[in-house]
Amino acid sequence: AQSVTQPDIHITVSEGASLELRCNYSYGATPYLFWYVQSPGQGLQLLLKYFSGDTLVQGIKGFEAEFKRSQSSFNLRKPSVHWSDAAEYFCAVGANSGGSNYKLTFGKGTLLTVNP
Amino acid sequence: GAGVSQSPSNKVTEKGKDVELRCDPISGHTALYWYRQRLGQGLEFLIYFQGNSAPDKSGLPSDRFSAERTGESVSTLTIQRTQQEDSAVYLCASSVSGGAPTKYFGPGTRLTVL
Numbered sequence: 001a002q003s004v005t006q007p008d009i010h011i012t013v014s015e016g017a018s019l020e021l022r023c024n025y026s027y028g029a030t031p032y033l034f035w036y037v038q039s040p041g042q043g044l045q046l047l048l049k050y051f052s053g054d055t056l057v058q059g060i061k062g063f064e065a066e067f068k069r070s071q072s073s074f075n076l077r078k079p080s081v082h083w084s085d086a087a088e089y090f091c092a093v094g095a096n097s098g099g100s101n102y103k104l105t106f107g108k109g110t111l112l113t114v115n116p
Numbered sequence: 117g118a119g120v121s122q123s124p125s126n127k128v129t130e131k132g133k134d135v136e137l138r139c140d141p142i143s144g145h146t147a148l149y150w151y152r153q154r155l156g157q158g159l160e161f162l163i164y165f166q167g168n169s170a171p172d173k174s175g176l177p178s179d180r181f182s183a184e185r186t187g188e189s190v191s192t193l194t195i196q197r198t199q200q201e202d203s204a205v206y207l208c209a210s211s212v213s214g215g216a217p218t219k220y221f222g223p224g225t226r227l228t229v230l
Contacts, residue, residue, distance in 0.1 A: 004158070018202035032217040043120070043207060044159075044221040051217065090158060094217045102147060102166070102214045 002027040002093050006107035013081050014115045020112050021076040023091030032094040033074040034104070035065055039087045047089075050074065061085070086114040118142065118230040120222035122208050128228045129198055137193045137225045141210030146188050149211075149219060152177075162206075165191060166214035198229045 003026040013019055025031060032051055036044040048059025055067040065076045074091060091107045122139045129135050150162040154170050161175040165185040176182070180198075185191040195202055205226050209219040 007204070034217075034223070041223075043122075043223040044209075046218065046220070049218060092159075102164055102172075102211070102217075103161050104159075104217075104219065105161075107153075108158040114128070 002031065002091065002095065004093050004107035005093050006089075006091055006110050008060045008110045009108070010111045010113065011116060012113040016080050018111070019076075019078045019085070020082045021091075021112070022090050023074045023076065023107060024072050025091070025093045026072065027093055027095070029095075030069070033065075033067060034092040034094070035063070035076045036073075036090045036092060036106075037052055037061075037087045038090065040108075044090065047076070055060065064114050081112075081114055081115045083116065086112055088112070120208055120210050120220055122206075122222040122225050124225060125223065126226045126228075128230065130230050131200060132197055134196045135152070135198055135227060136205050137195075137227070139190070139191045139193070139208030139222060141191070142206070142220055144188075145210035145212055145220075147211045147214040147216065148185055148191050149209045150183055150191070150193050150210065151207045151221075152204045153207060157175065159207060162193070164214070169214075177187050195227075198227075203227055203229045 005024045034049045035047040050067045088109045090109045092104045094104045123138045136222040146167045147164045151159040163183045164172040180196045183193045207224045209221045211219045
């Protein structure tokens with residue numbers, strides 16, 4: 001079964017600082033990988049996704065993520081954080097084949113606080 | 117275009133009451149999903165509908181939970197005899213098809229059981 005670990009429950013950074021949110025997954029083959037962001041009282045918004053090809057993917061709002069097969073990781077990065085980036089971030093993994101390829105497994109999320 | 121919508125946005129109910137949550141998927145999306153998000157937890161898969169196929173109910177936590185979908189449109193999630201542990205945000209998502217990995221989520225319904 002697939003699983004996702006987000007090791008950091010809560011991260012605080014200063015506005016303008018760089019950001020890296022960690023995500024490790026467990027899956028038997030190459031998975032589909034996603035990062036979603038959830039602002040207070042809002043649903044989940046897709047930031048970026050990896051299906052295949054270039055392991056560095058660009059997303060919305062200046063975010064990027066790198067798929068590293070050898071480390072089973074898909075860490076999210078942003079070079080300069082804005083106060084509006086304060087939110088909860090979820091990493092998710094989906095199967096890219098098989099009968100259950102419609103299911104996503106989510107990590108427990110990382111809450112990002114941005115200090116002025 | 118319009119995204120996934122859910123209603124109500126908030127629901128407060130008393131223990132033992134039944135509740136019904138509604139989801140309107142993106143038009144043309146054949147696949148629809150319900151997830152539950154309990155405080156401090158990630159999203160838990162509840163149920164999946166794809167067109168007229170039998171739904172995957174494997175994530176429903178108990179027989180108090182049920183869901184219906186009419187064709188490729190609205191879905192309702194019903195929780196009977198609510199318990200305090202049912203308090204959570206219930207999120208609906210849709211995708212172009214069941215095999216399409218990208219899902220679009222609604223804003224959720226926050227359910228509080230007193």
